[in-house]
Amino acid sequence: MRCVKCHSLEDKVIDSRLSKDGFSIRRRRECLRCGHRFTTYEQVERRDVLVVKRDGTREPFKREKLLGGLIKACEKRPVSLQTLENVVEEIVNDLAAGNLREIPTRIIGPKVMAQLQRIDPVAFVRYASVYRQFQDVGEFSEVIESLENSPMANLLQPDLFESAT
Ligand SMILES: [Zn+2]
Structure with missing residues (x-):
């Protein structure tokens, strides 16, 4: 996932959490280049x-x-x-x-x-x-x-x- 700050594609997931209903996963990610942390959601379409x-x-x-x-x-x-x-x-x-x-x-x-x-x-x-x-x-x-x-x-x-x- 591209870092919103430095646009690097290298990141690691530091936390994953399933939502209560089980239909989405929230992931905390950290950019390996600049250290910026951001959140992504993966969900059932x-x-x-x-x-x-x-x-x-x-x-x-x-x-x-x-x-x-x-x-x-x-x-x-x-x-x-x-x-x-x-x-x-x-x-x-x-x-x-x-x-x-x-x-x-x-x-x-x-x-x-x-x-x-x-x-x-x-x-x-x-x-x-x-x-x-x-x-x-x-x-x-x-x-x-x-x-x-x-x-x-x-x-x-x-x-x-x-x-x-
Ligand atoms: Zn970055």
């Missing part, structure tokens, strides 16, 4: 799973795209990449259990939001605002309010948030 978007168009379900959205939502937030990878894993397993060939985004979005709500309130609001494409400010503040009224509210205080992690 599920060519037939499509995501149905709001406008009715379809595209292949991609784990990396889901992770990318999460990383964006958690930018500059105290959330580790490992946490986000676990979220993706959980959602992928969840979707695989449903055994659907076509998955509407309206099913995936709420799953992601439920996880983010648990992990980081700011990331949750960011994700929700993109996912729901809020029509007006009123709708957006409703989400903020529901957050403030939920048990999540205390997490909005940074000190408590740090002690909770």
Whole structure:
């Protein structure tokens, strides 16, 4: 596997782990030239799973795209990449259990939001605002309010948030 830093093809696997569902293997690799460490996933190809978007168009379900959205939502937030990878894993397993060939985004979005709500309130609001494409400010503040009224509210205080992690 080509190193993303120096583009060398020489690497060694330093850790391999099978996912809970047994459908993917996560490998930690180390570049033999520059020492950079990176992660690869080997998974059973599920060519037939499509995501149905709001406008009715379809595209292949991609784990990396889901992770990318999460990383964006958690930018500059105290959330580790490992946490986000676990979220993706959980959602992928969840979707695989449903055994659907076509998955509407309206099913995936709420799953992601439920996880983010648990992990980081700011990331949750960011994700929700993109996912729901809020029509007006009123709708957006409703989400903020529901957050403030939920048990999540205390997490909005940074000190408590740090002690909770
Ligand atoms: Zn390298």
